Amino acid sequence: MIRTVAIILGDNDFGFVYYNLLESVKNLIKWFDGTDPECDMQTKIVEFINQSSLAFYFAYNNWLTLETFIEKRTFMSEYLSEAKILFNEEAEEDILNNYHDYGAWYLEVQSGKIESY
DSSP states (O other), rough: OOEEEEOOSSSTOHHHHHHHHHHHHHHHHHHHTTTTOOOOOEEEEEEEHHHHHHHHHHHOOOOOHHHHHHHHHHHHHHHHTTTTEEEEEHHHHHHOOOTTTOOOEEEEETEEEEEEE
């Protein structure tokens, strides 16, 4: 069961991107967790984050024009793919012991709380 999900990028300019992405992860967990014993939620979440980060970047950085996005998409896709995704104990330990200058975000699944750290 997933308790905590943390995304560490080390860049504090992505708050709207990762806040909204983690909102979607929260909904993904509510929808799928426990419904299929064969389902590996950690893998599903990692795939979702990796496949969706660029779309969320485009959607929640409203200063981007389509032309600017097209110019930057390869760079941003590679940049966002460098994010580290942690779960449960590993995420909780990182939250308690590290300060990423608000370049990391976490979701507490039970409470639904999403914060940067």
